[in-house]
Amino acid sequence: MTPAEVPKFIAEGTVSKASLYNNIFGGNLSEIRRQSITIFDYLERFQIGYETTNRVDNLLIFGEGDELLGSYFAEFVAADRFYGADSRYYASKQEYIEGTNEGDEKSKEFLEMLVSQRRGLFFKIPKESEVELHLWDLTVFRFAGEYLGSVVAVVKGGGVVKRPLLSRLVRGLNRVFTGMLINSDRELYLATSGNYSQAKVSRILVERVSVDPNKGEKIVLRYDAASDRVILTVFFAPTLSVEFSLTLIRYEFLSRVAIEGALPASFSKECYEDLLAFKSQLIAAHTKRKADDPVQTGTAIGLNLFTLTDQGMPDPRFIEIVP
Amino acid sequence: MWIDEAIWGHRLYDEQLPWMVFLEFLNVFYHEEDKSRAFFEPNGLNTLKYRCAHRLHLRNILFNNPHLAEIRQNYPNESNRWDEWLKRMKSATGIAHAQFNYLRHHFHSFDDFCETVSLIRSTSLEVNSNKRWTSKFVFPYGKDCLYEDLDNTASTNDRRFFGRTGEMLYLMLCRTQRKVELLTALKSRLAETDPTWDSIIKCLQPADETQLSGERANSFLPYKHHESFDQLAEDWLAILRLNIPSFDVFPHLVNLAGLHLITYQLGVSRQLLGLETPLQLICEMVAPKKTLVREISCDLYQQNNLLPAQAVETFISRIENSPAWQQALSDNGAFEKCRKILRDEVRWGEEYDGPSDPEQLITALRQAAMKRHRQHVANIHRNYGRDIGLVSKRGTVKLRYAPTDALLKTLLFANVERRIELNQFLDRLHSRYGFVFSDKQAEQVLAKGEFDKKAFQANSRRLEQRLGSLGVLKRLSDGCAYVVNPYYKTINE
Structure with a gap:
């Protein structure tokens, strides 16, 4: 685009195509070109513009004049004279809602505009409305706001993360570690399957680690200034601990596992594998702590099995086998 | 007829998938190790003779015993439960005068016994398949978990799933240059594994469980040396020396055994046909759409298959x-x-x-x-290839080489010591197995008309992404990408 073309765009009413909100994600580039530029490749991973909620889409499509959403539409879409709703948008919207055209072309054009508008919303929604409009649902990282505000900012300031958040992380860890829909969040459950350390389901309980400080055990979140990361540390004893860097992706993954249960398929296996590796480290630390206990040979083999009750609470069962 | 056997050995058997090959191998290995002659053929080539255990008490309990849940439900009293179960098990298949009384000494309660059985079942191989019960196997926790495949009446090995490919695998390893090292590594690895589970499995068997098969003989591998044998040994050695938690090494050994049985079969074929160029396996990193790499890989798969x-x-x-x-x-x-x-x-x-x-x-x-x-x-090429995750139909209707994450990991663990540059890794995969992923290798093996630089660059970019998401690739600030083996330990560590 050159300055000479500006009058043309104004005449055509296509100024919105220059939307900064859209083009910051490479929206003005062809798909192939966009993928070959690293920064756009990274920004694309947030999926801003593609992730949405019913509320946001209702706002954009039906918001105009709506009792509840109308004010938002006016504030974020209609009032933005540059990149908000222009005549092209209104026309397309009308066509999309009431049009009889079954062809894909027209609605495809409107869907592309929606992407651009969602991106706009992501930048335009002010801090006060963040919770109300679920701003972070416009990205893949639905817990990102909480991560930034209630975790990173808190630990950076030397504070303690609220207990419900820590509990949720522990529940997520427990679900990944056991492969079952466990609801326990006061203790961390280390379990194995017998053969593979990476097994999907682990029914043999190795150890429970208390979240609250107890005989040297505890689980805490802290800020590591050297790496500028949030670290989740599991203490087995005051001098024996294992650390896990709690990145945004991992935080999101654990939170979703804790709340929704199922492993989010849209996440790569990376997180899952990282967590299993973390479990291996934890079990190794546990073995180290136990190494000091005297071993009795020739005695019975004990196994701590556990199943879940209907409420998802662990129901342990000790089995002894006499050789 | 003795043609396939004369070319490749007695015998490559497609229904015996790599895990079964590995189990048969372990049976032979433990037997020979017991006689202190593992990996040696003291009486000359192809003179292997061994016996296998049958362990029918264990197998009847685990795989031919649908009574447990029902008895637990219908018989509230502890001793009733045992009595009823023992009565029913009197007719256990393949055991004369079946007696399961010994179990009562090992378990405090019938419930404990049931829980233990269900736990062991859950880690067994083929547990969810509808194979006959005599072809289901307990995970090879140790010596006391090994036995041979048997026919429906549990009397003899009908060579359905133990078709001697495991014997071939054993003979291959007998004929490698590094067999002494391999023996040491394998022995120490097997000795390091947690003995708990083997002990538990042992408790499910009577103290005098001695039923053995007749003598198994007539294994045959036609070559005294072969490149594939040495490569297999090298790969196994690399894996065995890693710091991988105990039983986690097995799947890697299984994958590599499968891979080298394929390269052995194809390699011998090529030698017989007088083809002098090395084997090529052009691999697609699965792309969302049809790509040129996929097409070439499909064609090459077909050629190799013939x-x-x-x-x-x-x-x-x-x-x-x-x-x-x-x-x-x-x-x-x-x-x-x-x-x-x-x-x-x-x-x-x-x-x-x-x-x-x-x-x-x-x-x-x-x-x-x-x-x-x-x-x-x-x-073999198709079935083993699919089983180890080398050959796949994913995203298309035709088979081609498209390695899974698990296979990529196995290859990486076997070929990377601490860390090497991605390009070196790809070179190594090409020179050792003939794998082609990126434009650099493709340019060497494809004709000018067939080679498309962009397509292969995209392919290697996808590989890089996969490796990254498996957590084994690090990109440094100077733009160099390294693949890392997290399990590598130096001798002194």
């Missing part, structure tokens, strides 16, 4: 062109002489009842040999 059949063809042609055959043709009684040659060379011809004409005789042999070849040996 190699064994062509080898059989060539093998027969060689007999036909041999001086002995040509001489026989011009002699009196040509037909009988030719028939004798076939009887001696390929153990075939006894039941031939076609016209007494050498030409027709050898045509009949060709047909019979191809028919037999197609039944099992021809499927």
Whole structure:
């Protein structure tokens, strides 16, 4: 685009195509070109513009004049004279809602505009409305706001993360570690399957680690200034601990596992594998702590099995086998 | 008939997938190790003789015992439960005077016993398949977990799933240059594993469990040395020396055994066909859309898939062109002489009842040999390839080479010590196995017209992403990408 073309765009009413909100994600580039530029490749991973909620889409499509959403539409879409709703948008919207055209072309054009508008919303929604409009649902990282505000900012300031958040992380860890829909969040459950350390389901309980400080055990979140990361540390004893860097992706993954249960398929296996590796480290630390206990040979083999009750609470069962 | 066997050994069997190959191998290995001659053939090549355990008490409890849940539900009293179960188990298959009383000494309660059985079942192999109970296997926690595949009546090995490929695998390792090192590594690795589970499995068997198979003999591997044998040993050694938690090494060993059985079969075929270029396996990193790499990989898969059949063809042609055959043709009684040659060379011809004409005789042999070849040996490339995650139909209807994450990891663990540059890694995969991922290797092996730089660059970019998401690739600030083996330990560590 050159300055000479500006009058043309104004005449055509296509100024919105220059939307900064859209083009910051490479929206003005062809798909192939966009993928070959690293920064756009990274920004694309947030999926801003593609992730949405019913509320946001209702706002954009039906918001105009709506009792509840109308004010938002006016504030974020209609009032933005540059990149908000222009005549092209209104026309397309009308066509999309009431049009009889079954062809894909027209609605495809409107869907592309929606992407651009969602991106706009992501930048335009002010801090006060963040919770109300679920701003972070416009990205893949639905817990990102909480991560930034209630975790990173808190630990950076030397504070303690609220207990419900820590509990949720522990529940997520427990679900990944056991492969079952466990609801326990006061203790961390280390379990194995017998053969593979990476097994999907682990029914043999190795150890429970208390979240609250107890005989040297505890689980805490802290800020590591050297790496500028949030670290989740599991203490087995005051001098024996294992650390896990709690990145945004991992935080999101654990939170979703804790709340929704199922492993989010849209996440790569990376997180899952990282967590299993973390479990291996934890079990190794546990073995180290136990190494000091005297071993009795020739005695019975004990196994701590556990199943879940209907409420998802662990129901342990000790089995002894006499050789 | 002795054609496939003469070319590759007795025998490659497609229904015995790599895990079963590995189990059969472990049976042979433990037996020979017990006699202190593992990986040696003290009486000469192909003289292996061994016996397998049957462990029918254990197998009846685990896989031929649908009573537990029902008894737990219907019999509230502890001793009733045991009595009822013991009564029902009197008719356990394959055991004369079945007695399971010994279990009561090992478990405090029937419930404990049931829980233990269910736990062991959950880690067993083939547990969810609908294979017969005599073809289900407990995870190889140790010596007391090994036994051979048996027929429906649990009396003898009918070679359904233990088709001697494990014996071949054992013989391959007997004939590598690094067998002494390998023996040490394998022994120490097996000794390091947690003995708890083997002890528990042992508790499910009577103290005097001694039922053994008859002597298993007649294994045959036609080559004294082969590149594939050494490569397999090298890969196994690399894996065994890693710091991988105990039983986690097994899947990698299994994958590598499968891979090298494939490269062995294809390699021998190529040698027989006189092809001098090395084997190429062009791999697609699965792309969302059809790509040129996929097309080439599909074609190459088809070509490779036909190699064994062509080898059989060539093998027969060689007999036909041999001086002995040509001489026989011009002699009196040509037909009988030719028939004798076939009887001696390929153990075939006894039941031939076609016209007494050498030409027709050898045509009949060709047909019979191809028919037999197609039944099992021809499927190794496809079945093993799919089982270890090398060959896949993902995203298309045609088979091609498209390695899974698990196989990529195995390859990485076997080929990277601490860390190496991604390009070096790809070079290594190419020179050792013939794997082609990126444009650099593709350019070397493809004709100008076929080679498309962009397509292969995209392919290697996808590989890089995969490795990244598996957590084994690090990109440094200077733009260099390294692959990392997290399990590597130096000798001193």
